Amino acid sequence: RKEVEQDPGPFNVPEGATVAFNCTYSNSASQSFFWYRQDCRKEPKLLMSVYSSGNEDGRFTAQLNRASQYISLLIRDSKLSDSATYLCVVNQAGTALIFGKGTTLSVSS
């Protein structure tokens, strides 16, 4: 089983739609969780950290379910500029970050 698994997509949605991405991780000792965004032919950039209580940043909401080892990202009111690949990232103490392969989102007008 891969350490971090994501549905690769692509998710094709119209502007204004709500879209959700899921991610599962295999190591129950994982301590920190993140969503990164990567635009085509660019470097990944931190979108948001994911906390146990859930957190929201504008149109983006991240949730963590430790019992199910599951992380989600919800994007409301999708914009054309949200088109990108979203990477689920997990960390265990003292190790490097582990990246999922990413989920591709395409928002169309």
Place this chain on the structure above:
Amino acid sequence: NAGVTQTPKFQVLKTGQSMTLQCAQDMNHNSMYWYRQDPGMGLRLIYYSASEGTTDKGEVPNGYNVSRLNKREFSLRLESAAPSQTSVYFCATRHGTRSGETQYFGPGTRLLVL
């Protein structure tokens, strides 16, 4: 601040040639990383350096060597390039605080080995 810089941006090599990918950061972060990214494979860690003077292997170290020259610089060397090393290479630093941690990536080096 430039953040994380990488040189070169693009490189074409012939099989068997050697080269060094350079990475530098001006953020005073202790940890630095080298990843490669291939279609369908995601980001895979090659080597990392938790602090100046230390380096450790990641998931895919074979065919590579690294040097943590000082706190700012972390280079990746291909001694004898192979077509399987055609990839996009990203250097990154990592910064942790009480409220969380962030990994900062350079713009990448696109390498083609013929």
